[in-house]
Amino acid sequence: MQKIMIAKAKELLQSGAVDRVLGWKTGEFAYDITPAVFETIEELEQSFVYDDFCGANLSKYLIKASRLDGKTLVFLKPCDTYSFNQLIKEHRILRDNVYVVGVPCEGKTDGETLKQHGIKGILGIGSQGDDFIIDTLYGEKTVKRADVLPERCQNCKSKQHVVYDELLGEDGQVLDSHRFDMVEKIEAMTPDERFDFWRGELSRCIRCNACRNVCPACSCEKCVFDNDASGIAQKAAADSFEENMFHIIRAFHVAGRCTDCGECSRVCPQNIPLHLLNRKFIKDINELYGDFQAGADTESRAPLTNYQESDVEPSIVYHKGGNR
Amino acid sequence: MQDVKTTFKPKIVAFCCNWCSYAGADLAGTNRLSYPADVKIIRVPCSCRVNPMFILRAFQRGADGVILCGCHPGDCHYTSGNYYARRRMTLLFSMLDYLGIEKERTRVEWVSAAEGAKFAETMNSFVETVRSLGENKRLEDLRCKK
Numbered sequence: 144m145q146k147i148m149i150a151k152a153k154e155l156l157q158s159g160a161v162d163r164v165l166g167w168k169t170g171e172f173a174y175d176i177t178p179a180v181f182e183t184i185e186e187l188e189q190s191f192v193y194d195d196f197c198g199a200n201l202s203k204y205l206i207k208a209s210r211l212d213g214k215t216l217v218f219l220k221p222c223d224t225y226s227f228n229q230l231i232k233e234h235r236i237l238r239d240n241v242y243v244v245g246v247p248c249e250g251k252t253d254g255e256t257l258k259q260h261g262i263k264g265i266l267g268i269g270s271q272g273d274d275f276i277i278d279t280l281y282g283e284k285t286v287k288r289a290d291v292l293p294e295r296c297q298n299c300k301s302k303q304h305v306v307y308d309e310l311l312g313e314d315g316q317v318l319d320s321h322r323f324d325m326v327e328k329i330e331a332m333t334p335d336e337r338f339d340f341w342r343g344e345l346s347r348c349i350r351c352n353a354c355r356n357v358c359p360a361c362s363c364e365k366c367v368f369d370n371d372a373s374g375i376a377q378k379a380a381a382d383s384f385e386e387n388m389f390h391i392i393r394a395f396h397v398a399g400r401c402t403d404c405g406e407c408s409r410v411c412p413q414n415i416p417l418h419l420l421n422r423k424f425i426k427d428i429n430e431l432y433g434d435f436q437a438g439a440d441t442e443s444r445a446p447l448t449n450y451q452e453s454d455v456e457p458s459i460v461y462h463k464g465g466n467r
Numbered sequence: 468m469q470d471v472k473t474t475f476k477p478k479i480v481a482f483c484c485n486w487c488s489y490a491g492a493d494l495a496g497t498n499r500l501s502y503p504a505d506v507k508i509i510r511v512p513c514s515c516r517v518n519p520m521f522i523l524r525a526f527q528r529g530a531d532g533v534i535l536c537g538c539h540p541g542d543c544h545y546t547s548g549n550y551y552a553r554r555r556m557t558l559l560f561s562m563l564d565y566l567g568i569e570k571e572r573t574r575v576e577w578v579s580a581a582e583g584a585k586f587a588e589t590m591n592s593f594v595e596t597v598r599s600l601g602e603n604k605r606l607e608d609l610r611c612k613k
Contacts, residue, residue, distance in 0.1 A: 451550075
């Protein structure tokens, strides 16, 4: 796939159809892959990469890239196309300046997870059927795909590209995933257990803002958290209140717009399952206001900018969830 | 009579919309209906003026309970404001509950300008509920406690 993609990118760059390519390149190690812009054929040949470590969602970079002169070619995985669509709906990306090439995805893993499974000295990754074949300093290692995929990929919501100009490989289907299972599990706890669970998770937060910075839905130019006067702009003066607040506010700001791409949990250096907060909103919206998948189209109104006269009353919260 | 020192006096913040609930509170006053003095009313133009962050902010600043009052659905002065508020608050309360914060500390109640009695009754029952829950420990900010 990587070869096909490089060939495609070269072709479009050479013909002048696009002026730059947004893709991924390897960092110091095979598994630290970063998003990168390629403007010449040489750069593409040297460092363009697409393998099972390329988890990063490139759609947010297009907010800036689509405002540059000329066209940008971008490679999007199925779940990235939802974020892309959502950003178009919010008029954040200039669609005409972007050439979207859909690429297939069978789930992306990361170096940390592999290390936890005892795989060290990683040089490269490939896949075969249900397994990842990992090239290491100590020879080839095989590991079951299902064992090392992050939660977001295990419960993948869709392998279908919702928007593209061109598709490489085959398009998949929207999947009937079990992504709300964990949310249901937490809902079934008692309020005290839930509080302890979240205090345990959120108290690890170091307020690095990575979750905010990576989130394709969090694209405000001026963020509420950057206000020094708010007293919540940094970790230095933090207490337990802030750990709760930051994450409630962050999740609420993307409620109804979050496509559940899972980037927040992927980038969290403390491995906090942040997507479980977003999923709670998605689950509530689905249950109370009808099924809604942000980014599935560019026309529908977001649930929080819409209403029905027959909506449920907020008191419904007293009647469901928890064993109080 | 209970000892004044040992009775917990909860701090309650009530966001009341200008057109219905604030007038309702006024009516409760002119009718000499009593409701606890622990309720601090903040007048807002419409219930949908209340950003979910206001509610979190109130808790941060030491509120033990927050109640939002607005016009009855369909009666909004601005036609649809309370419908939006209703969706937002439902999601926010559900999220607070998800995080293990006592859901009884938050409430939405629709009070019209003619419902002075309902206003007093709502505040009485809400204050009673929050009093039985005790101090707000799970959402407090120690920096704001002086």
